Amino acid sequence: MSTSTDQGRTVVPDASRARTRRRRWWAEVGWKYPLAALVVFYAAFPLAYVLSASFASSGTLTGSTQLFQEFSGENYAALSSTQFWQWAANSMVIALSVVVGAVLMGAAAAYAFSRFRFTGRRLTLGTLLIIQMFPQMLAFIAIFLLLLTLGDVVPQLGLNSTLALICVYLGGALGSNTFLMYGFFNTVPRELDEAAKIDGATHAQTYWTIIVRLVTPILATVALLTFVATFGDFILSRIILTSESNWTLAVGMYGWVSDQLNANWGLFTAGAVIASLPVLLLFLFLQKYIVGGLTAGSVKG
Amino acid sequence: MSTDTTAAPVRDSHARAWEGTGWGFAVKLVLMAAVNAIGLYVAWSAWDVDQWGVLVASLALVVVADVVYFSRRRIAGKYLYPGLVFLLLFQVFTMAYTLYVATTNYGTGHNSTQEQAVEALLIQNERPVDGAPTYPLTIVRDGEDLGFAVVDDSGQVLVGTADEPLAPADDAVVDGQVVTSLDGFEAVDLPTLLADPALQEDVLELRVPTSDDADSGSYRTREGTRATVYASSLDWDPEAGTMTDTTTGTVYTADGETGQFVAEDGSTLPVGWRVGVGFDNFTKAFTDDDYSGPFWKITAWTFAFAFLSVGLSFLLGLAIALLFDDKRLRGRAVMRTLFILPYAFPVFLSALLWRGMLNSNPDYGIINSLFFFGQRIEWLTDPFLAKVAIIGVNLWLTFPYFFLVCTGAKQSLPSELSEAARIDGAGPWRHFRAIQLPLLLISTTPLLISSFAFTFNNFVIVYMLTGGGPRFTDTSAPLGHTDILITMIYQISGVQGGSADYGLASALSILVFLVVGGISAVAFRRTRKLEEVL
Numbered sequence: 001m002s003t004s005t006d007q008g009r010t011v012v013p014d015a016s017r018a019r020t021r022r023r024r025w026w027a028e029v030g031w032k033y034p035l036a037a038l039v040v041f042y043a044a045f046p047l048a049y050v051l052s053a054s055f056a057s058s059g060t061l062t063g064s065t066q067l068f069q070e071f072s073g074e075n076y077a078a079l080s081s082t083q084f085w086q087w088a089a090n091s092m093v094i095a096l097s098v099v100v101g102a103v104l105m106g107a108a109a110a111y112a113f114s115r116f117r118f119t120g121r122r123l124t125l126g127t128l129l130i131i132q133m134f135p136q137m138l139a140f141i142a143i144f145l146l147l148l149t150l151g152d153v154v155p156q157l158g159l160n161s162t163l164a165l166i167c168v169y170l171g172g173a174l175g176s177n178t179f180l181m182y183g184f185f186n187t188v189p190r191e192l193d194e195a196a197k198i199d200g201a202t203h204a205q206t207y208w209t210i211i212v213r214l215v216t217p218i219l220a221t222v223a224l225l226t227f228v229a230t231f232g233d234f235i236l237s238r239i240i241l242t243s244e245s246n247w248t249l250a251v252g253m254y255g256w257v258s259d260q261l262n263a264n265w266g267l268f269t270a271g272a273v274i275a276s277l278p279v280l281l282l283f284l285f286l287q288k289y290i291v292g293g294l295t296a297g298s299v300k301g
Numbered sequence: 302m303s304t305d306t307t308a309a310p311v312r313d314s315h316a317r318a319w320e321g322t323g324w325g326f327a328v329k330l331v332l333m334a335a336v337n338a339i340g341l342y343v344a345w346s347a348w349d350v351d352q353w354g355v356l357v358a359s360l361a362l363v364v365v366a367d368v369v370y371f372s373r374r375r376i377a378g379k380y381l382y383p384g385l386v387f388l389l390l391f392q393v394f395t396m397a398y399t400l401y402v403a404t405t406n407y408g409t410g411h412n413s414t415q416e417q418a419v420e421a422l423l424i425q426n427e428r429p430v431d432g433a434p435t436y437p438l439t440i441v442r443d444g445e446d447l448g449f450a451v452v453d454d455s456g457q458v459l460v461g462t463a464d465e466p467l468a469p470a471d472d473a474v475v476d477g478q479v480v481t482s483l484d485g486f487e488a489v490d491l492p493t494l495l496a497d498p499a500l501q502e503d504v505l506e507l508r509v510p511t512s513d514d515a516d517s518g519s520y521r522t523r524e525g526t527r528a529t530v531y532a533s534s535l536d537w538d539p540e541a542g543t544m545t546d547t548t549t550g551t552v553y554t555a556d557g558e559t560g561q562f563v564a565e566d567g568s569t570l571p572v573g574w575r576v577g578v579g580f581d582n583f584t585k586a587f588t589d590d591d592y593s594g595p596f597w598k599i600t601a602w603t604f605a606f607a608f609l610s611v612g613l614s615f616l617l618g619l620a621i622a623l624l625f626d627d628k629r630l631r632g633r634a635v636m637r638t639l640f641i642l643p644y645a646f647p648v649f650l651s652a653l654l655w656r657g658m659l660n661s662n663p664d665y666g667i668i669n670s671l672f673f674f675g676q677r678i679e680w681l682t683d684p685f686l687a688k689v690a691i692i693g694v695n696l697w698l699t700f701p702y703f704f705l706v707c708t709g710a711k712q713s714l715p716s717e718l719s720e721a722a723r724i725d726g727a728g729p730w731r732h733f734r735a736i737q738l739p740l741l742l743i744s745t746t747p748l749l750i751s752s753f754a755f756t757f758n759n760f761v762i763v764y765m766l767t768g769g770g771p772r773f774t775d776t777s778a779p780l781g782h783t784d785i786l787i788t789m790i791y792q793i794s795g796v797q798g799g800s801a802d803y804g805l806a807s808a809l810s811i812l813v814f815l816v817v818g819g820i821s822a823v824a825f826r827r828t829r830k831l832e833e834v835l
Contacts, residue, residue: 145398
């Protein structure tokens with residue numbers, strides 16, 4: 001086409017050329033917009049629906065086609081008559097503690113494996129590699145029985161203790177995060193540590209002032225993934241936290257709707273909107289870290 | 302080269318090293334003091350309740366911590382120790398313990414040692430002794446210790462606790478039949494008792510021996526105002542290892558194989574104890590009438606669910622990634638953000654939300670009312686449709702993950718390849734089949750495999766969406782058509798109350814461990830990660 005204009009042979013009238021171009025644009029690109037709208041509808045419809053239902057005043061997920069017909073804060077106000085905020089606080093405390101613990105321990109372990117050559121290093125790494133293949137959650141019966149015993153000794157570490165649940169989650173932290181971090185630590189040039197060492201820095205100073213700053217992206221990724229996993233866990237928190245005031249959001253909100261007959265969907269949808277906010281915001285603002293974390297170790301370059 | 306740099310500070314004097322530490326050293330001291338204090342506290346408490354395993358473990362951990370952190374060497378250990386402790390306790394130990402439990406009959410009726418089983422049986426079979434007097438009762442307490450104060454027929458007040466048999470108390474003040482004041486105890490009045498359920502439970506469990514002779518029975522109460530003498534209808538003979546029912550004369554003999562007291566006619570006492578059963582639990586899953594049928598169906602469905610979920614999600618994610626990673630499209634960032642919304646919504650909320658949306662009654666379930674013309678479609682209660690629903694919802698949940706992954710992988714493909722293909726005359730389909738797909742599969746296969754392993758154990762989606770239902774009709778076990786192995790384990794483990802079979806559930810966990818471990822091992826071989834890492 002460009003050759004034809006170069007030769008000055010503008011045989012094709014402008015209007016018809018525009019039509020051809022438009023047709024081609026439609027064939028190659030344009031049709032993707034309606035398709036995108038369809039995908040967006042598929043992805044976002046349930047979420048729009050939960051938002052709409054949360055503002056409705058009736059207590060059911062009524063199957064009406066009229067989204068956003070009503071705006072009432074009733075459901076949100078009703079949340080404070082339940083233990084919702086207590087559960088939300090529990091979920092946040094647990095998830096944040098696990099994030100801090102998991103990042104600190106995982107980064108320290110990755111640093112040790114990446115920078116020191118010690119006896120048993122290969123053995124530990126290999127064992128860790130095998131252990132991480134087995135999901136910790138599968139051992140939930142043994143965890144339950146272990147906490148039953150520990151509770152006899154120290155009630156703070158027994159069943160129905162938030163601290164115990166945090167410890168259990170931290171037990172799974174090293175297995176699932178070390179390799180992700182280890183790979184990233186290896187990409188930080190060793191020359192930097194050596195320079196620091198020559199300048200008289202101790203290993204702790206090198207770690208805190210140099211390494212930790214350079215590996216921030218992977219720390220963010222691990223923090224995010226850990227937060228999401230902990231926030232959404234059900235099976236362990238359900239088993240360990242027995243009293244209602246200790247429940248997390250996952251356990252508590254399951255109780256609201258698990259019984260089809262007494263389900264309180266109004267409360268649930270309002271709670272769901274609030275409960276999803278922290279995770280939703282984290283995802284939207286830290287998208288690039290998620291993609292990095294998901295593909296790290298497999299997609300090189 | 303490195304030896305030169307490390308050798309220098311070692312030869313330096315202590316004074317210089319001290320300058321370098323400062324507040325960091327102070328922090329370390331405080332932390333180590335705390336660690337030691339906690340460790341010793343745990344050890345001490347363990348000693349108190351005879352938990353020798355906990356005692357040894359906590360002492361060992363404290364000693365290792367001190368050695369690692371106060372030695373000048375073992376630098377790697379200083380960084381590894383905290384993570385390894387949690388890993389050892391809550392993952393390695395629990396995995397090993399699962400293996401142990403799998404070879405026992407641990408569960409309802411087989412919870413503890415034989416000694417404790419005997420004690421439980423004796424208490425369970427306590428009956429009020431015929432003709433024994435019933436006395437007016439006042440609950441008394443001394444701090445945490447509860448006791449009974451009764452007024453006998455002569456008006457004499459007798460006081461006792463669980464450890465102290467009933468004995469006369471001369472300084473008691475009695476108002477009618479109620480003891481109001483007592484030396485060394487505080488009287489609990491009835492309103493206080495009625496307002497405190499925990500206290501009520503303790504009172505109902507309290508047994509005050511009538512005398513130093515353990516067989517003479519003990520005082521108990523049913524309602525907190527009257528106490529009478531109870532004695533067990535069972536008689537335990539430790540020498541012979543038999544339990545004799547004193548009312549019927551039946552002799553139950555301890556059977557070390559099954560961990561139960563068995564009579565000659567084959568009847569058993571309800572409380573047994575824990576014994577090793579070898580591989581019985583593993584065979585039970587395949588042979589027991591209640592479990593073997595569901596077990597095979599559930600295993601088949603678990604594999605089908607994992608394959609279909611991962612496969613469909615991958616295809617959808619891949620298609621969307623290929624279509625919309627197009628530089629000519631505007632608003633790609635917005636599209637991407639909207640596409641990944643399902644992934645950013647916590648899974649437990651999504652599953653519960655879909656449970657409501659898929660309600661079969663079109664008055665409540667929006668899916669039926671909006672997309673199926675208000676038909677009553679039993680999404681969650683029909684065995685086949687429930688499976689479709691689970692896979693469909695999981696598709697919605699996970700396609701954004703594969704969309705993100707495939708977009709990332711596609712963008713990292715070198716663009717020269719596409720150009721070369723175009724120059725060689727490959728059409729779009731050929732380009733996709735022969736170039737893009739193989740390259741994308743190389744980078745996404747490990748993620749596909751780990752995603753498979755994850756889906757294999759996706760407890761939340763099944764438990765939240767259908768709860769495993771609809772129930773199988775041909776078994777009494779609480780299992781259903783959409784249960785996958787992990788929810789099956791959860792149901793029969795009984796950790797949520799109901800009848801517990803820790804042994805069988807652990808044995809099934811081990812089987813799942815093996816499947817998942819096998820899958821992961823294949824994944825690692827494929828990516829050759831092993832060689833790369835070590």
